[in-house]
Amino acid sequence: MTETTLGLFTIFVLSVFVGFEVISKVSSTLHTPLMSGANAIHGVILIGSMVILGTAHGGMQITLGFVAVVLATVNAVGGFVVTDRMLQMFKGRRK
Amino acid sequence: MSRADTVELVYLLCAVSFIVALKGLSTPRHARAGNLVGAAGMTVAVAVTFATPGLHRALLIVGAIALGSAIGLPAARSVKMTAIPQMVAAFNGVGGAAAALVSLAEFDRSSTETGLGTAAAVLLSALIGAVSFTGSAVTFAKLQELMTGRPVVLPAQRLINLLLGASTVGLVVWGLAARSVLAAVLLTIVALVLGVLFVLPVGGADVPVVISLLNSFTGLAVAATGAVLRTPLLLVAGTLVGASGTLLTRMMSQAMGRPLSNILFGAITAQPTTVVTGDSDDRSVRTGTVDDVAVLLAYARQVVIVPGYGLAVAQAQHTIRELADLLEHRGVEVVYGIHPVAGRMPGHMNVLLAEANVPYEQLREMDEVNPQLPLTDVVLVVGANDVVNPAARDLPGSPIYGMPILNVDEAHAVVFLKRSMRPGFAGIDNALLYDPKTTMLFGDAKDTLNALVAAVPTA
Numbered sequence: 001m002t003e004t005t006l007g008l009f010t011i012f013v014l015s016v017f018v019g020f021e022v023i024s025k026v027s028s029t030l031h032t033p034l035m036s037g038a039n040a041i042h043g044v045i046l047i048g049s050m051v052i053l054g055t056a057h058g059g060m061q062i063t064l065g066f067v068a069v070v071l072a073t074v075n076a077v078g079g080f081v082v083t084d085r086m087l088q089m090f091k092g093r094r095k
Numbered sequence: 096m097s098r099a100d101t102v103e104l105v106y107l108l109c110a111v112s113f114i115v116a117l118k119g120l121s122t123p124r125h126a127r128a129g130n131l132v133g134a135a136g137m138t139v140a141v142a143v144t145f146a147t148p149g150l151h152r153a154l155l156i157v158g159a160i161a162l163g164s165a166i167g168l169p170a171a172r173s174v175k176m177t178a179i180p181q182m183v184a185a186f187n188g189v190g191g192a193a194a195a196l197v198s199l200a201e202f203d204r205s206s207t208e209t210g211l212g213t214a215a216a217v218l219l220s221a222l223i224g225a226v227s228f229t230g231s232a233v234t235f236a237k238l239q240e241l242m243t244g245r246p247v248v249l250p251a252q253r254l255i256n257l258l259l260g261a262s263t264v265g266l267v268v269w270g271l272a273a274r275s276v277l278a279a280v281l282l283t284i285v286a287l288v289l290g291v292l293f294v295l296p297v298g299g300a301d302v303p304v305v306i307s308l309l310n311s312f313t314g315l316a317v318a319a320t321g322a323v324l325r326t327p328l329l330l331v332a333g334t335l336v337g338a339s340g341t342l343l344t345r346m347m348s349q350a351m352g353r354p355l356s357n358i359l360f361g362a363i364t365a366q367p368t369t370v371v372t373g374d375s376d377d378r379s380v381r382t383g384t385v386d387d388v389a390v391l392l393a394y395a396r397q398v399v400i401v402p403g404y405g406l407a408v409a410q411a412q413h414t415i416r417e418l419a420d421l422l423e424h425r426g427v428e429v430v431y432g433i434h435p436v437a438g439r440m441p442g443h444m445n446v447l448l449a450e451a452n453v454p455y456e457q458l459r460e461m462d463e464v465n466p467q468l469p470l471t472d473v474v475l476v477v478g479a480n481d482v483v484n485p486a487a488r489d490l491p492g493s494p495i496y497g498m499p500i501l502n503v504d505e506a507h508a509v510v511f512l513k514r515s516m517r518p519g520f521a522g523i524d525n526a527l528l529y530d531p532k533t534t535m536l537f538g539d540a541k542d543t544l545n546a547l548v549a550a551v552p553t554a
Contacts, residue, residue, distance in 0.1 A: 003325045005212045012318065015331045018114060019338025026121040030390075031347055035307050036183045037120040037130050038314070038340055041113050042190050044137060044332040045317045046160075047106075047144050048197045048324050053159065054150035057204060062152075064200040066159050068193040073163025074170075075190035080134040081171035082182055083120075087127040 033086045040079025046072035098148055105143040106328040112136025113332050117339055123390055123554065140328060181238035184306045187313050188231030194316035194333075195224030195286075198323050199279055206274045213323055218270050220319035221283045222263070227312040229290030234302050234309065237294075244302075246362035247295040253363070259289055296362035301379075304347045304358050311340025380516065383534035385543065388510050389550035391534070392418075395472035397428045399464060401501055402444055405478015405514065409540035412451040415477060418544055419453070421551045430457050432464035432474070432501050434482035461501055471506040478512060478540045484525045495523055509533045512543050 003011075026034060049072045053065030096104075112132050119129020141160070145153055167186070174182045198220035202209065209217070236242045249255060262285050270278035297305050314336030321329025348355040383391075392398055400419065406412060419429045431453065433444050445458060459467075468474070476483055483503045486493040503509050504527050511533060527533055536543050 003327060005210070008322050008325065008327070008330060011327050011330050012322070012334055015318075015334035016338045019117075019335040020342055022114060022117045022335070023121045023339045023342060026343075026346070030121060030123060030126060031307075031343065032179065032183075032303070033126055033130075034117075034120045035310055035340070035343060036179070037116060037126075037133060038336045038343070039183050039187050039190070039310050040130075040137075041116065041133055041332055042194075042310075042314045042317045042336045043186075044109075044113070044140065044329055045190055045193045045197060045320060046137075047140055048317075048320050048326060048329050049193055050141070050144050050156050051147065051150065051324060051326070052197050052200045053156055054147070054152050056152075056200065061200045061203060062155075064196045064203075066155065068196040068200070069156060069159035070163040070166070071189040071196070072193040073160045074167035075186050075193065076137055076167075077164045078167030078171040078182070078186045079190075080130060080137065081168060082174065082179065082186070083130045084127065084134075085171070086179060087130060 033083055036079060036083040036086060040076055040083055043072055043076025043079050046076050048072075098146060102143050102147055103327075106140060106326070109136040109140040110328050110331040112139075113335060117335060123394060178239070180303055180306060181235045184231045184234040184238065184309070187306065187310050188228045188235070191224040191227030191231065191309070191313040191316055193224075194313065194320045195221045195228065195283055198224070198320050199276075199283065201320075201323050202274075202279055203276050206276050209274050211271065214271050214274055216319045216322040218267050218279060218282060220316045220323060221279055222267075222286045223312050223319065224316035225283045225286035226290035226293060227309045227316060229287045230294045230305070230309045230312075231290075233291055233294040234306055237297075237302055244298065246298045248362050249292070249295070252292070252296070256292065259285055259292070263289070293359075297359060298362065301358045304344060304355070307340060307344040307347055308355075308359075311337045311344060314338075314340050378529040380529055381531070381534050383510070383536055385536065385546040385550050386554070388534060388536055389547055389554040391473055391508060391510065392422055392427065392475065392547070393425055393551050393554040395422075395427055397430075397467075397471050397473075398422060399430055399432045399459075399468065399471045399474045399503070399506065401432045401434070401474055401476045401479050401483060401503060402448065403434075403477060403479020403482060405512070405540050407444070407447050407478070409478065411477065411541035411544050412447045412453075414541055414544040414548060416448075416451045416453050417548050418551065419457070421548060425551075430459050430464065430467075432459055432461065432468075432503075434461050434479070434501050435499070461499060465502050468502050469505040473508045473510060474503040474506040476503060476509060476511045477544070480511075480513070480525055481523065483509075483527060484523060485527055486523060486525070493523060503527070504530065507532065510536060512536050512538075512540050514539065 049065060049068035053069050056062045056065045113136055116129045116133030119125035119132060198217045202217045237244050266278050266282040269275055270282060294305055314333045318330050318333030318337055321333055348358055422429050431448060448458060481495060483501050485504050487495045487498040487500045490496055509532060511528060
């Protein structure tokens, strides 16, 4: 399934609206966990990094891909774990 | 259905899981579940990527993921809660770097046959990803106190910015016209410098807003990379983060009572004289909404209420008891910290509260409550000011220096219910009002408390 440029642009525009809509009302207490959770989600660049490393030609591209996979994993794994730790404390307070 | 189609279909599910995750993260009740849904979506996405047709070096990929996990996991597990902002900045920075690297590698592979739109996406991703990387690095250094938290402005900052801006435009045009990989690499280098200069002028207290902004930058860089690779999942997830991050950044700067432009460029545009003398005017006050404070209170472990004369004036002692009862009902431990001069005469406040049937055992004298304050989640200061002013303890020149105070500045968060920013009885400015952990709720104490009583049950 290859995406046309127009198709990609359509997805982009719709996603902007979803992104705005989805967090339209949020308490300031949750600002930091939300930021951290969103931070983990852009760790999805890991998928792109994997594709680059898995289809690379030559040492240069392999090196770039490898570094990208490592960095993206740090982003995704660290992001989700640290957000969970934050929210865990939140829940403990509720009793 | 081909294998590629199956992969795409699973990616769609993962994109949906990210939307659900963000939605969950924005309500206290579902925040943790939301985060787990996001993590599950990410895991599935990674797993299914191995099934992509034509993907080689599976072992090397697994090794790289293992290495990344070995770095990220202990870091996330061991970080102290006080150091969370710089940890988020670090994770954000490496994500931005990964986006830039992926785009550059893809450009290197297919530069000559790259379409104009894709080339633009490559340059955009490299530019924003690199800015996000070094910008986050500087934020990290500021928060970790590896460098000064004060705004840093270079002598010829405007000229430098102009030159960097011009070279950015030039390199983008060159890269687009010639599909030149060299131009993209040079652009990345310029962007790395831009990222540093972008964050240096921001003061320490404003840094969380910048982290949020850089977070949305990385989202956009990932979205651009998604366009380069023609992977809708990356495009959707990156755009979601970019859009919601932009909105979040705006909400945060609004909560600090300052426009974003002032936070980012205040130090550059300020005249040198105001930097020296305008200290007090530049301080920002964080105003919260009733809903924010209701959530803060409802999910606290211990709340200390500090009532002052303003409470008595507003005849709000009954309402505050209602609020305290609601919180106790939710399992929050509530006590009242009574300053010796709360009200207008010693013991005045105890009388007022007893009149409202506040249980005696909830009333604590100053000397009893002060040792508890460092362990307190939220202090709710209602109509008091001077009795919690740290100047009495810290500023030898202050007229109230030496007055015993409730050390509410030692609590995790402070909420002031006040009519205005006017100084209190003694007419002395209270630095605590400008503290980053302080939230202001302006208005009549009774009206505000009634609103809180209405908001807490739904928090």
